[in-house]
Amino acid sequence: MGPDHPECPERLASISDHVIALGLDGLIARNEATPATREQLARVHSGAYVDAVSAAAPSSGLRYLDPDTALNPHSIEAALHAAGAVVNAVDLVCGGERKTAFCAVRPPGHHAERARAMGFCVFNNVAVGAAHALAAHGLSRVAIVDFDVHHGNGTEDMFEGDPRVLMVSTFQYPLYPYSGLDNPSPLMVNVPLAPGSGGAEFRAAVADRWLPALADYKPQLILISAGFDAHREDPLANLQLSDDDYGWVTSRIAEIAAVHAGGRIVSTLEGGYALSALGRSATAHVRVLAGLGS
Numbered sequence: 001m002g003p004d005h006p007e008c009p010e011r012l013a014s015i016s017d018h019v020i021a022l023g024l025d026g027l028i029a030r031n032e033a034t035p036a037t038r039e040q041l042a043r044v045h046s047g048a049y050v051d052a053v054s055a056a057a058p059s060s061g062l063r064y065l066d067p068d069t070a071l072n073p074h075s076i077e078a079a080l081h082a083a084g085a086v087v088n089a090v091d092l093v094c095g096g097e098r099k100t101a102f103c104a105v106r107p108p109g110h111h112a113e114r115a116r117a118m119g120f121c122v123f124n125n126v127a128v129g130a131a132h133a134l135a136a137h138g139l140s141r142v143a144i145v146d147f148d149v150h151h152g153n154g155t156e157d158m159f160e161g162d163p164r165v166l167m168v169s170t171f172q173y174p175l176y177p178y179s180g181l182d183n184p185s186p187l188m189v190n191v192p193l194a195p196g197s198g199g200a201e202f203r204a205a206v207a208d209r210w211l212p213a214l215a216d217y218k219p220q221l222i223l224i225s226a227g228f229d230a231h232r233e234d235p236l237a238n239l240q241l242s243d244d245d246y247g248w249v250t251s252r253i254a255e256i257a258a259v260h261a262g263g264r265i266v267s268t269l270e271g272g273y274a275l276s277a278l279g280r281s282a283t284a285h286v287r288v289l290a291g292l293g294s
């Protein structure tokens with residue numbers, strides 16, 4: 001995204017550093033991602049969009065797809081691997097090799113719509129993974145949980161009206177991308193939170209709105225759009241979550257997954273721009289996913 005941009009490579013370094021510092025490195029398996037194929041991407045994006053974006057990378061410098069979303073010469077390779085990571089994770093988890101997986105990827109994905117890049121996002125990684133679970137693993141009910149501070153407009157764009165996908169989300173409103181208030185279908189459970197809301201409001205939204213919807217839906221797999229930018233230290237938003245809130249919500253999701261989904265969870269990184277808070281919060285999330293307690 002260019003120099004001094006919050007969506008920076010150091011985000012992934014912070015997560016890795018915290019995983020090592022907390023002694024988790026030897027307790028979790030690591031896999032390198034393979035790039036998503038055109039067929040996998042075209043399950044949720046238009047083929048024309050995939051081709052146009054893939055051809056748009058500059059040979060030097062930056063090219064802007066929208067005012068917030070730039071490509072450098074390496075961005076498409078990274079974006080293909082980000083989406084491919086979620087596909088790989090779905091294969092590992094649905095194939096029984098792993099119970100859970102966390103995809104530490106950039107660029108993020110949940111703002112990318114069927115035919116539009118938006119908000120630092122090129123391909124919608126979590127949506128590509130959900131579509132892969134449906135198409136390649138024969139699942140018929142997948143839930144997407146999105147706790148990024150921004151509304152996942154792209155994911156909603158792709159699955160609105162699709163009975164095979166339940167989406168539950170919390171997000172600050174008003175805030176970019178200023179969508180998500182419509183609750184267009186019973187399978188889109190959007191809970192806006194006012195600026196300044198903290199752990200109490202977030203936990204109430206999860207307990208009162210998400211958990212009943214998830215229990216009713218009985219998902220066979222839960223995917224998570226794991227953005228950590230609702231943290232109180234984050235510079236891009238105004239919610240007041242703590243590291244502990246991320247461990248707590250992950251525990252609640254894991255409980256639902258244990259009952260209905262054989263424990264299967266695939267989580268993928270979205271936002272989170274305060275580097276230390278991102279590393280701490282993502283580690284709290286991974287600890288629970290790995291069954292190491294909160």
Ligand SMILES: [Zn+2]
Pocket residue numbers: 148149150227229270271272
């Ligand atoms: Zn975000």
